[in-house]
Amino acid sequence: MVRIDWKEKKNLTMLTDFYELTMSNGYFEHGLKDTIAYFDMFFRKVPDGGGFAIMAGVEQLIEYLKNLRFTPEDIEYLRSKKMFSEEFLKYLENFKFECDVWAIPEGTPIFPNEPIVTVVGPVIQAQFVETMVLLTINHQSLIATKANRIVRAAQGRPVMEFGSRRAQSYDGAVLGARAAYIGGCVGTACTIAERDFGVPAVGTMAHSWVQMFPSEVEAFRAYARTYPDKCVLLVDTYNVLKSGVPNAIKVFKEEIVPRGYRPQGIRIDSGDIAYLSKKARQMLDEAGFKDCKIIASSSLDEYIIRDLLQQGAAVDAFGVGEKLITSSSDPVFGGVYKLVAVQQNGRIIPKIKISENVEKITNPGFKQVYRLYDRETGKAIADVITLHDEVIDDTQPYEIFDPIHTWKRKTVTNFFARKLLVKIFDKGKCIYKSPDIHSIRKYCQEQVNTLWPEVLRFENPHNYYVDLSKPLWNLKQELLNKYGNI
Amino acid sequence: MVRIDWKEKKNLTMLTDFYELTMSNGYFEHGLKDTIAYFDMFFRKVPDGGGFAIMAGVEQLIEYLKNLRFTPEDIEYLRSKKMFSEEFLKYLENFKFECDVWAIPEGTPIFPNEPIVTVVGPVIQAQFVETMVLLTINHQSLIATKANRIVRAAQGRPVMEFGSRRAQSYDGAVLGARAAYIGGCVGTACTIAERDFGVPAVGTMAHSWVQMFPSEVEAFRAYARTYPDKCVLLVDTYNVLKSGVPNAIKVFKEEIVPRGYRPQGIRIDSGDIAYLSKKARQMLDEAGFKDCKIIASSSLDEYIIRDLLQQGAAVDAFGVGEKLITSSSDPVFGGVYKLVAVQQNGRIIPKIKISENVEKITNPGFKQVYRLYDRETGKAIADVITLHDEVIDDTQPYEIFDPIHTWKRKTVTNFFARKLLVKIFDKGKCIYKSPDIHSIRKYCQEQVNTLWPEVLRFENPHNYYVDLSKPLWNLKQELLNKYGNI
Incomplete structure (x- = not known):
């Protein structure tokens, strides 16, 4: 038996941007600590101008979330900053991770703007893990993507x-x-x-x-x-x-x-x-x-x-x-982590981040991602971002459309639909077992093979479709009409 | 008291290129294990085309060297590779670091081609640490250098x-x-x-x-x-x-x-x-x-x-x-680790690596680096790489010359000379205490201020002089004449 050592990772709880703590303390003070918030991780640009990226790092993200806890020394350090209330420090002392987490499995080809990790839970917790969610997935996805190109x-x-x-x-x-x-x-x-x-x-x-x-x-x-x-x-x-x-x-x-x-x-x-x-x-x-x-x-x-x-x-x-x-020709995987909804009185209130830069406008709401595959060729046709509970019935023809140029439409038939976001934590409990690394590697090769050669090109690849379902598109339009002119 | 945790680094002994182990096993088998070898770390190019880099990472290098040891699990893993002799595995089990190590202190401006770390000891050991010497110093020097530019x-x-x-x-x-x-x-x-x-x-x-x-x-x-x-x-x-x-x-x-x-x-x-x-x-x-x-x-x-x-x-x-x-515009610090001498019968036999690419020819022998400062302005005039025991007497005028265009000469007067390579390990024992980080930062600012503005430019900086002493230059010529035509 080979000892597993690098996996026995030290507690990385304090590897977090300091503002996660100042915000958490503020949420706590303003009675928002139990408000349920929805955060998505997504990225906007494939490194090296490629057609897709490879998801990686989920296993380490799981280890991090499993080990989230504040030691007495952490609390002492935080107290020394003289910025945090004693009640908040007490809360951290008894911190227990309680969020639901979804992630796209490692080895999956992923595309810009689709959620690749979703965290749902008390806002302090869901906000707090931002730095490590990004750091973990950004790094390994960067290197897996570069390796796949090479x-x-x-x-x-x-x-x-x-x-x-x-x-x-x-x-x-x-x-x-x-x-x-x-x-x-x-x-x-x-x-x-x-x-x-x-x-x-x-x-x-x-x-x-x-x-x-x-x-x-x-x-x-x-x-x-x-x-x-x-x-x-x-x-x-x-x-x-x-x-x-x-x-x-x-x-x-x-x-x-x-x-x-x-x-x-x-x-x-x-x-x-x-x-x-x-x-x-x-x-x-x-x-x-x-x-x-x-x-x-x-x-x-x-x-x-x-x-x-x-x-x-x-x-x-x-x-x-x-x-x-180092993925030296493009050494940054630019994943971001954005608030997409908040629960109020048991209802999900979608949130949108408006930006003068239209590419930076977020997709609001609690979501799922489906990948549609052609039954005949096995090739991936498109990804469709839907509301979380929406079902794509692949026994029926399904119309996809470009979310910007909405007159570009296509009816897909003879396909099967696969949900990409898999639930990995349920109320703080890990319910997912990472496949062994050889299986992940094999799965990655298989999934890359479902992409058309045009998507695989190193330069100027075909833009794989990442569309919004009709209900999600409607929701986004509604929010844009409501908040777009602030 | 704040607990120091990231410093309680796990044992990184096995973070090493596999070839360090295949070579070590080979040296062991061929009776070379006690042969004393001299290795230099140096770099050839400043990231981003800058005029100088900033040395960093020595504290972590020290921690690594202090903690070098093979656990029973490491030995078991190595045995499972079926490439290593039992005698060699026994040697690793009882491994005790015995090398002398010199390093330029953290925060010092450093220049291409000068040794920034020198390791002297039994070839198995001095070779084995290559990966971690480079990984540690390359990363932190990269980021310190970029930070200093910004x-x-x-x-x-x-x-x-x-x-x-x-x-x-x-x-x-x-x-x-x-x-x-x-x-x-x-x-x-x-x-x-x-x-x-x-x-x-x-x-x-x-x-x-x-x-x-x-x-x-x-x-x-x-x-x-x-x-x-x-x-x-x-x-x-x-x-x-x-x-x-x-x-x-x-x-x-x-x-x-x-x-x-x-x-x-x-x-x-x-x-x-x-x-x-x-x-x-x-x-x-x-x-x-x-x-x-x-x-x-x-x-x-x-x-x-x-x-x-x-x-x-x-x-x-x-x-x-x-x-x-990530130092994204130039994310690699290209330090290398080269054999520069071997002891035979108590004598130091200098080694040179010849290359068709003349910039890749190494400086042979066991060396020291002096920095000469003008007594009047306090500014750094030049670095001189010397043989290890050579003394630059700064009470006397000293002639420096360009190692390639040797007719370019300059006599330096009214200067003081400072040895840059400091001994940090003596026969495997750490004899150096890292300054606290605030002192390192302050020393860095002071030392950067000793550089002329022309060296500090972001683009096309003046090439700071890194010269060879006359004895070292002679030694190098001798070896070039002897081996240059193989």
Whole structure:
């Protein structure tokens, strides 16, 4: 049994924006603490201009919510700020999470403006968790989304996550490796991500290994003797074609084959990968090592991998570092958390946030998201955001329409509808079990395959439909007419 | 007493690239485990094209090194990989860190190509810590450097770090807030960063507070009554000039002044900050609230802040979120960790990594870094990388020269020389106490002030001199002549 350690996360209750506390104290003082509020997390823009994102981080969000509690030290710290009433601190001391929470399962393709997490409960609680809901889902969805782009660029060739040393701190490395695996990577260099999350860990040697021996061939020989069945040699310490590959071939012949094994691969970590890989392939083939893989790992991302393959690079697998683990070309997943309704006298009063920037106007009310799939092709047709209790009857034709250009209409037939938001907490109790990470990864691949190729494009993808149901659209119009001119 | 919790970091020993372990096992098998190796961490490029970076993360590096040990569960996990010898696993079970470590203190301006961390010890150990040395220093130096740019753009106006929700996971938020404070921010929204690191936490209200009440004025009134002495109101939920500022003024007059307080500020979180702030300033002034601060917080970074101030924006303080906490315009600090020497028979054998890319050629040998300051102006003149035991006698004139264009020479007089690399571990024992965070922040400001304005420019800064001493330059030439043509 492998000990699960990174999962035994410390209590992150105090990892919260300070204003969540000042507001909570204010709600408490103004008699609003038991008012039921509805908050949605959603995002407005897919990173890198992509057509969709990948949901990730739900498992860690669950752990956080399960462990929500204020320690005596937290209370003492808060008291020292001299901003909070003793009654409020007492309330925090006895804090017990009581909200209902819905989330879209990890690995699901998600789209702008649809709720991906909904929290319903006493306003103090539902407000308080904002920072961690966003932090958790934003980070892992960012990395899962980037990983999925890179994996798709590699067209079936394995992609390994190699970025720990350039990650934005420890959780960035470890949970980033987890998210990258969900997005489709086959493994990681991050050892602890295997021990704690089951992400396969891989690794062979650095240039320093080669430098530690009197010569490259002696370094290779030593490695081959230690790992005859798993021999991958790093061939670019001195000169790939003049030294690295010839020495590797020599050692494969002298140390690997006689022991009854086959060489596993060579790795090129610098230089002109397209050119070097083709030449190295030729040399390996001529030496009788057609089965020896070539692995490339040099500042790669989806664009460089696409270019390499277009140039016919003879690369069998990719190691991707900093550009994956930080999503460096677009390192922010901009999820937001907005109040969408409040209960009054047992009725749900929808709330809307008006903005001069029309893209920033929110979808009001307590909602659900349906994904409609074509029964014939299995492809996803559209997402429809509905009121929470609305039912889309997929035995009948269903009309969808563009929420802005409402004359754009389409009647969908022969489809099935799937609710995306799954209830994960009921009155503070977790009622959902995260699938194991391999199942999440598999589910992600399957769901990405339900998207049309036009949605999968890296640049200028087709805008997948995210429509509003007629009742939700009507509700929004009503509120816009009522409050739009303030 | 506030409990220190984030500092009680879990054991991060297994947060390591898997190849550190395969190499270690190999060194062990080939009788190299006690060979003393010298590794340098350095970086090649300042993020955002800046003139210098800020060193940060040493305190966390120390904690990591102090806690290095393999648990029985770690050993069990490694055994399950079926790649490591039992003797090696035994060695890990009894692992005790024995290296000497030098680091440049946190808050120091640092420059490309100079060693900022040096680790000397048994090769298995000195190699093994690579991932965490890089991960720790890369992340915090990235954020401290970015924060310092943003703080300088604000020209003395306070900058607060507001980015937790968009950080790259939990440590990214918390240690990012720490690094941002070192770089010059005055506070953070991240509560736990105050509880655990003493970074002042600040915060008031979100738009949801305003939405929770029947009207904006009622929301402001409620807040003012709860926090009459700390009243900062968010004025952009509906319309800054038509609603937010007039309502704020009304509430300041009705609720704050009669209680004997002064309003602290208003915050604008969207829209045309330059225009809105000037108009709001006028309205506040006319209402008799010249002392009421205007705080802006809307996708800011150093460039936008500079533009705002050039346009005469009436902003007194800035809240900076995602662009700071991820350093989004350049989210990777590219520190590397290279073998620079090996001991053989008690002698230090320098190692060099040759590359076709001349910028990637390393500086060989066991080294020290001196910073030369002008005694008259106090300004930093140049850094000189020397052999470790070399002494720069600052009572005598000292000739520095460009290591590439060696005819560019300058004799420095009336200067004092300061060693930058400080020994923090002696044979595995920590011999250094991190200064408190406020002292680090103050030292950082003082040291940044020793740089000429030309080095401080955001774009095309003057290249600060990082030269090699004559003995080090000679050593490097010798090795280049010997190995450069392989």
